[in-house]
Amino acid sequence: MEAENFSKLLNEVVSNGKINFYYYSDPTSPNIELHHLAIPFPGELSPVDLPFRWHAEKPSEELVDAIWDDESHSWIENSDKSQPALIAKLQANNEAIQKKMESYEEDKAKDAEKNDKIVQALTGVQKGQAQTTAVLAQLVPMVQQLSKSVNTPDKPNEVDETKKEEGAE
Structure with missing residues (x-):
């Protein structure tokens, strides 16, 4: 009192x-x-x-x-427990989080660019494979015809016939 x-x-x-x-x-x-x-x-x-x-x-x-x-x-x-001190800490934390978010967004954009390049490269490879498959599809019947003609001669070779005749005599 x-x-x-x-x-x-x-x-x-x-x-x-x-x-x-x-x-x-x-x-x-x-x-x-x-x-x-x-x-x-x-x-x-x-x-x-x-x-x-x-x-x-x-x-x-x-x-x-x-x-x-x-x-x-x-x-x-x-005091670090006062309202101004807490606000200052929160602002510092907010700035750090903002920087991390900016870095994350930049990394995300870079990854997206890399992914686009990879997709383009894979698309090019797929087109190349499709073209190669189309060319091979055209060549396979020709190779089959050639292999048939080599394996099954229609006419005997003239050199072979002359050898047989010479050997018979």
């Missing part, structure tokens, strides 16, 4: 302009309370007069574990 009374009294004093709040930030501290500690101060300090790690700017209420970033000169989120 005393904390509530103190908080009310402090708010009254702050609203009257007698006390200003400054914010201390030690991002390296293992104590989370020291990452963004509100310090009431009677009076007003200029930015030049602020002690080390004291800041006049209040951290956003949306930040779960706010710390002061010296590079950006603003409060940033330190």
Whole structure:
């Protein structure tokens, strides 16, 4: 109950302009309370007069574990479980998935081109085989006729007859 009374009294004093709040930030501290500690101060300090790690700017209420970033000169989120941190992780994951999908689509297009080339090559082979089969179909009867004429002579060879006659004498 005393904390509530103190908080009310402090708010009254702050609203009257007698006390200003400054914010201390030690991002390296293992104590989370020291990452963004509100310090009431009677009076007003200029930015030049602020002690080390004291800041006049209040951290956003949306930040779960706010710390002061010296590079950006603003409060940033330190917790990886905060909504902004989770959104950043999801965006990074989404970008990675998008890259994988693009790579997959490219690979799929390349495979489709390869498949088209293979189909064209096989179609060419099939046409060649059909043409070869057609030519062989025309040649087979001719070869059969030739083999019949060689195997069954209609007339005896004249050289053979003269040999027989010479041998008979």
